[in-house]
Amino acid sequence: MMLRLVKNKVAPAAALVGMIAGGLTISHAAGSYDFDYEMKYPHWHFEGPFGTYDRAAMQRGYQIYREVCAACHGLEHVSFRHLGDKGGPYYDENYPDPNSNPYVKAFAADWLIQDIDSETGDTIERQGTPADKFPPIYPNDAAAAGSNGGAIPPDLSVMVSARGGGADYLYNLLIAYDEPKPEKMVISPGTYFNPVMDGGAIAMAAPLIDDIVEYADGTPATVDQMAADVTEFLAWTADPKMEARKNTGLMTMIYLTILAVLMWFSYRRVWRNVEH
Amino acid sequence: MSGHASTYEPKYAAGRWLDKRLPIVRMGADFMTYPSPRNLNYWYTFGGILTLCLVAQIITGVILAMHYVPHIDYAFESVQRIRRDVPFGWLLQPMHAVGASMFFFAVYIHMFRGLYYGSYKAPREMIWILGCMIYLVMMATAFLGYTLPWGQMSFWGATVITGFFGAVPVVGESLQQWLLGGFSVNNATLNRFFALHYLLPFVIAAFVGLHVWALHHAGQNNPVGIEPKTKKDTLSFHPYYTVKDGFAVVLFLLIFAFFIFYQPDALGHSDNYIQADPLKTPTHIVPEWYFLPFYAILRAVPDKLMGILLMLGAIAVLFVLPWLDTSRVRSMRFRPVARMFFFIFIFACFILGLCGAKSPDDMAFTVGERVVNGESRLIGLNFVWLSRIGTFLYFSYFLILPILGLIEKPTERPDSITKSVLGDKHPKPAVSG
Incomplete structure (x- = not known):
């Protein structure tokens, strides 16, 4: 009886677990780090099944994006109104409609948007509104490449999802510029040594130096702090619905667990007089 | 459609009307x-x-x-x-x-x-x-x-x-x-x-x-x-x-x-x-996980056309399986030797899946290092060769089954489903009122 129990019930369960574990190991093939650099793995506020984004860190991260990254990198899939969405950096429960959120309005107005005058048809520049998307930094790819020695600065909207190491990769990339270069390695002009980058050479110069920004909340602007903050912000731009998803996930898992118990007892009851 | 005696009896006139014209409820x-x-x-x-x-x-x-x-x-x-x-x-x-x-x-x-x-x-x-x-x-x-x-x-x-x-x-x-x-x-x-x-x-x-x-x-x-x-x-x-x-x-x-x-x-x-x-x-083009075993079979062969034929063959062979397995006994529970080959087959599928995810020249196992012309080289098994072994194991299952059915001695089978469930105990009625 016991053996049959093992065969019929435990074996399928073990197969499930095995196949899932297999799937996970396959997907976690991160970049190769052939240098002596040791990856740092800070604790992220958004980690784990109950993790949420750290509002203050995201807001500081937005400041870094605005004042540093946005010199070259776009955020094409994000709209200003997203900043005030539930789960976003500037969500305010007094303004459930992000379009009327004063922070969102102010940030949008801080950007210039290319538009066409509806009366004359002329090309104009106007202040951004919450409904606008973050504007492209360069008019086209050729301009982006031309201004950056041939390398097009990638869009940052989904950058955290687009790299194998996720948030940890991005954070380490930003703090690893100071690492000593292996003596034998030759870096071609226009690129910089970075042991986290695949191949060790990156076209982006070190973007962060201590106190490059002055944080509105008075936090000391160290490279480490800024790297962590902008990573938090970009983790949100890549996955803005994470908090809603985890909340729904918890309710779903509880519901399904109760249902599973009920189904198990129904099964026992229906089969109570049948040996099988 | 299902080949057992129907026990459906419409309770209402509307049900009887529909049943004569379109027995979909039945x-x-x-x-x-x-x-x-x-x-x-x-x-x-x-x-x-x-x-x-x-x-x-x-x-x-x-x-x-x-x-x-x-x-x-x-x-x-x-x-x-x-x-x-x-x-x-x-x-x-x-x-x-x-x-x-x-x-x-x-x-x-x-x-x-x-x-x-x-x-x-x-x-x-x-x-x-x-x-x-x-x-x-x-x-x-x-x-x-x-x-x-x-x-x-x-x-x-x-x-x-x-x-x-x-x-x-x-x-x-x-x-x-x-x-x-x-x-x-x-x-x-x-x-x-x-x-x-x-x-x-x-x-x-x-x-x-x-x-x-x-x-x-x-x-x-x-x-x-x-x-x-x-x-x-x-x-x-x-x-x-x-x-x-x-x-x-x-x-x-x-x-x-x-x-x-x-x-x-x-x-x-x-x-x-x-x-x-x-x-x-991209540096490594990999398919979704569920295609990895076939991708490994494809890459196990140096010739492109042969690789494709082998990969298609891995799927095609499933279609003729009913005629490849010559044993009259269905369940592997009573076929100890075939069961062993079945688990080797499953193992081969997982090995091939692993090979499909890795780049072919990387080493699966290393046993040592050797210096050739001043360069050190790892000795061991790389993923190309592992995928060749996997491919061999995958196909050998379908080659062994026809022979096995003729020579394998199956273990004793129960007389009926009920006997297999109850053993020699006094059989209870399957359905209780």
């Missing part, structure tokens, strides 16, 4: 009372689970298609829009993407179960062949669907797979161009892939209808592989198997939900978050 009722072997275990719940998968994919897919834009300039953006701005898009998109993986996970267990219990043998060959057809169309659908988000892996995966057709002798090049609608993967390709991705699930649904019809005609197999002989050997499908399948479905949904809500990207590739760029080839 069909459903007969489905529910279909006599099923009493010893079906949890491995047999995956048929129901797969039906759920197909329905879930079609429903989420139809809604996603309302918001998706099949154009190379807007496809990637439209998926982002679905995840950010479409109401519940953040839920539907991962449901559909994770759903594809769960569908394959379930179909592989379903197929391995069929292999283990000999469910492909007479009189169930058509059930098996229709199942193989479903699997084949599923693979095509999944491949087409993976192209639609227009990420780097979408584009380069499509380039690699359509490249197979270019390897066909003489007409290869024109065939490939005809499929792509151009000289490379382009907007015309994306449009036709979208159209076909919408069409094929309904083809699958049609095949599923035939699969279930054949199943109800020939009757279900069961873990001992002996046909039901008396009424005691079977139970009514409802409530016995509806409740058992229901329990299994909820457990399956728990795993499904875990991935949707907590690991939505774990089964995909991070490169697909980079918009397709025809000028930048």
Whole structure:
């Protein structure tokens, strides 16, 4: 009886677990780090099944994006109104409609948007509104490449999802510029040594130096702090619905667990007089 | 449709009226009372689970298609829009993407179960062949669907797979161009892939209808592989198997939900978050996990055409399996030697899956180092050779089965399903009032 129990019930369960574990190991093939650099793995506020984004860190991260990254990198899939969405950096429960959120309005107005005058048809520049998307930094790819020695600065909207190491990769990339270069390695002009980058050479110069920004909340602007903050912000731009998803996930898992118990007892009851 | 005496009696005049003209309620009722072997275990719940998968994919897919834009300039953006701005898009998109993986996970267990219990043998060959057809169309659908988000892996995966057709002798090049609608993967390709991705699930649904019809005609197999002989050997499908399948479905949904809500990207590739760029080839082009074993077989052979033929052969051989297995005994429970080869076969599938994910020249195992011309080289087994071993093991299963059926001595089988369940105890009635 016991053996049959093992065969019929435990074996399928073990197969499930095995196949899932297999799937996970396959997907976690991160970049190769052939240098002596040791990856740092800070604790992220958004980690784990109950993790949420750290509002203050995201807001500081937005400041870094605005004042540093946005010199070259776009955020094409994000709209200003997203900043005030539930789960976003500037969500305010007094303004459930992000379009009327004063922070969102102010940030949008801080950007210039290319538009066409509806009366004359002329090309104009106007202040951004919450409904606008973050504007492209360069008019086209050729301009982006031309201004950056041939390398097009990638869009940052989904950058955290687009790299194998996720948030940890991005954070380490930003703090690893100071690492000593292996003596034998030759870096071609226009690129910089970075042991986290695949191949060790990156076209982006070190973007962060201590106190490059002055944080509105008075936090000391160290490279480490800024790297962590902008990573938090970009983790949100890549996955803005994470908090809603985890909340729904918890309710779903509880519901399904109760249902599973009920189904198990129904099964026992229906089969109570049948040996099988 | 199902070959047992109907017990349905319409209670009302309207029911009798309809029953004479279109006995659709009778069909459903007969489905529910279909006599099923009493010893079906949890491995047999995956048929129901797969039906759920197909329905879930079609429903989420139809809604996603309302918001998706099949154009190379807007496809990637439209998926982002679905995840950010479409109401519940953040839920539907991962449901559909994770759903594809769960569908394959379930179909592989379903197929391995069929292999283990000999469910492909007479009189169930058509059930098996229709199942193989479903699997084949599923693979095509999944491949087409993976192209639609227009990420780097979408584009380069499509380039690699359509490249197979270019390897066909003489007409290869024109065939490939005809499929792509151009000289490379382009907007015309994306449009036709979208159209076909919408069409094929309904083809699958049609095949599923035939699969279930054949199943109800020939009757279900069961873990001992002996046909039901008396009424005691079977139970009514409802409530016995509806409740058992229901329990299994909820457990399956728990795993499904875990991935949707907590690991939505774990089964995909991070490169697909980079918009397709025809000028930048990713360092490693890898297919989705459920294609990895076939990808490994493809790369195990240096010659492109031979690799493709071997890969297609790995699927084609499944279709003729009912005639390759010469043993009269269905269930591997009574075939100790065949059972051993079955587990080697499963092992080979996992090894091939691993090889498909790794780059061919990397080492799987190293036993030492050796200096050649001043350069140190690792000695050991690389993934190309491991995938060759895996491919050999995969095919050897189908070569051994015909011989094994003739020489293997099966162990003693019980007289009936009821005997196998109760042993020598006094048999209780299967159905209690």
